[in-house]
Amino acid sequence: MLNTTINIPRLNLLDFTEGTAEQRKQFSDDIGKAFTDTGFVTVANHGMNKELIDELYEVVKQFFALPEEAKRAYEIPGLAGQRGYTAKGKEKAKDAKTPDLKEFWQRGQTIIGDETLRASYPENVEVRELPRFNAVTEEVYRRLETAGRALLKAIAGFLELEEDYFEDKVINGNSILRAIHYFPIENPDEIAPDAVRAGAHEDINLITLLIGASADGLEVLTRNGTWYPVKAYGEDIVVNVGDMLQRLTNNKLKSTTHRVVNPPKELMKTSRYSVPFFLHPKAEMSLAALENCVDASHPKIYPDCTAGEYLDERLREIGLKM
Ligand SMILES: O=C(O)CCC(=O)C(=O)O
Numbered sequence: 001m002l003n004t005t006i007n008i009p010r011l012n013l014l015d016f017t018e019g020t021a022e023q024r025k026q027f028s029d030d031i032g033k034a035f036t037d038t039g040f041v042t043v044a045n046h047g048m049n050k051e052l053i054d055e056l057y058e059v060v061k062q063f064f065a066l067p068e069e070a071k072r073a074y075e076i077p078g079l080a081g082q083r084g085y086t087a088k089g090k091e092k093a094k095d096a097k098t099p100d101l102k103e104f105w106q107r108g109q110t111i112i113g114d115e116t117l118r119a120s121y122p123e124n125v126e127v128r129e130l131p132r133f134n135a136v137t138e139e140v141y142r143r144l145e146t147a148g149r150a151l152l153k154a155i156a157g158f159l160e161l162e163e164d165y166f167e168d169k170v171i172n173g174n175s176i177l178r179a180i181h182y183f184p185i186e187n188p189d190e191i192a193p194d195a196v197r198a199g200a201h202e203d204i205n206l207i208t209l210l211i212g213a214s215a216d217g218l219e220v221l222t223r224n225g226t227w228y229p230v231k232a233y234g235e236d237i238v239v240n241v242g243d244m245l246q247r248l249t250n251n252k253l254k255s256t257t258h259r260v261v262n263p264p265k266e267l268m269k270t271s272r273y274s275v276p277f278f279l280h281p282k283a284e285m286s287l288a289a290l291e292n293c294v295d296a297s298h299p300k301i302y303p304d305c306t307a308g309e310y311l312d313e314r315l316r317e318i319g320l321k322m
């Protein structure tokens with residue numbers, strides 16, 4: 001069948017954060033059902049208005065328009081790209097040979113108080129040329145973290161866990177806001193034939209919240225092996241399951257393979273920007289399968305490990321950590 005219909009519902013986060021008991025239950029059921037099926041939803045009323053998203057794209061474009069040497073000054077050796085700038089040609093999908101056609105910036109957690117935890121994270125890198133860049137990316141980080149915590153409460157409901165199951169694990173967690181620039185390709189004949197904007201991959205973290213990209217290109221792999229474009233309406237965000245949540249739920253929730261394809265030839269000289277927020281827990285969180293996701297017909301798939309150990313292994317596989 002060529003024309004696959006796939007379940008990527010549009011959910012209203014206010015139904016969960018401000019809704020009646022019935023609306024909250026419906027939201028949990030809907031996100032749970034989509035996450036056991038395609039692993040993707042789109043979400044409206046996530047706490048960021050159009051002005052904030054527009055300003056985010058404005059500062060992100062200004063940053064990537066800085067001269068190459070200015071950007072390279074924000075590459076921090078030894079941090080595996082976890083803070084600051086990562087240049088073109090560095091990151092590739094796990095099983096790919098050729099790096100993705102992108103450059104990116106990463107901002108991490110800001111800890112207030114708790115000196116020990118603070119010392120365990122690298123400092124954020126501030127862009128001296130663009131003061132608004134720092135303020136706006138920090139604001140977006142906070143808002144996506146808040147939206148992500150609400151979504152995890154809804155997911156906890158679906159998994160029949162206490163609503164606050166994820167809270168102490170993700171508050172002050174190791175989440176990352178990544179601003180990506182898929183750069184223009186001036187001469188398409190000069191790139192490797194297998195070079196793509198983002199090769200087929202699964203995200204590492206618990207869930208990803210993606211702010212509507214500036215152009216088409218995101219696709220998910222459906223069960224029958226065809227690729228299906230993901231489009232969010234207006235300012236909606238796209239939310240998907242990552243490998244950590246798949247592991248914790250013993251594959252009940254699906255970390256679906258996705259990619260970003262190159263534009264048609266006539267648009268090769270244009271940029272694409274996107275801003276995913278990778279919601280990570282603290283390193284000490286156990287990713288051992290939840291008891292209620294393991295039974296005789298669903299034997300335990302993965303060996304136990306912590307989020308920190310798992311992240312380390314994955315950063316090596318994608319070429320960011322040596
Ligand atoms: O740019 C996009 O639309 C998606 C990016 C993505 O999948 C990722 O960075 O993990």
Ligand SMILES: [Fe+2]
Pocket residue numbers: 201202203258
């Ligand atoms: Fe991704």
